[in-house]
Structures are given as C-alpha cells and as structure tokens.
Amino acid sequence: MDEIVGHLAPEDPTPARAKALGLFAMMAGSLQLSRVAFGSKLADEVLENALAFMC
Secondary structure, three states: OOOHHHOOOOHHHHHHHHHHHHHHHHHHHHHHHHHOOOOOOHHHHHHHHHHHHHH
16 A cells, blocks of 8 residues: 555655555455456446546
C-alpha cells in the first residue's frame, strides 16, 4: 500500500492512503465479481465499468 500511496501523493500521504485503499478494494471486488460471472456479459460489463471508473 505504501508503494501505491507514494505514487499518488508522496508529499502528503495521509489522504492518499484512504484513496489507495479504496481503489485497491474496488479492484479486488471487481475481479471477484467478474470471476463469479465468468463467461457472461455481466463479467465483461463489471470489468469495463471498473476500469472506466478508475481512469
């Protein structure tokens, strides 16, 4: 987590840590949900929307 925080805001890590934790949790949750729906349109939709939200 510290590595991600260092990339987000090396000058002020405290608020960046909460953002990094949230992004990491969203990535993990998106992958888990897409694996549950593997092979369906929903799996693709979950991954596409997660990527769009993060960029």
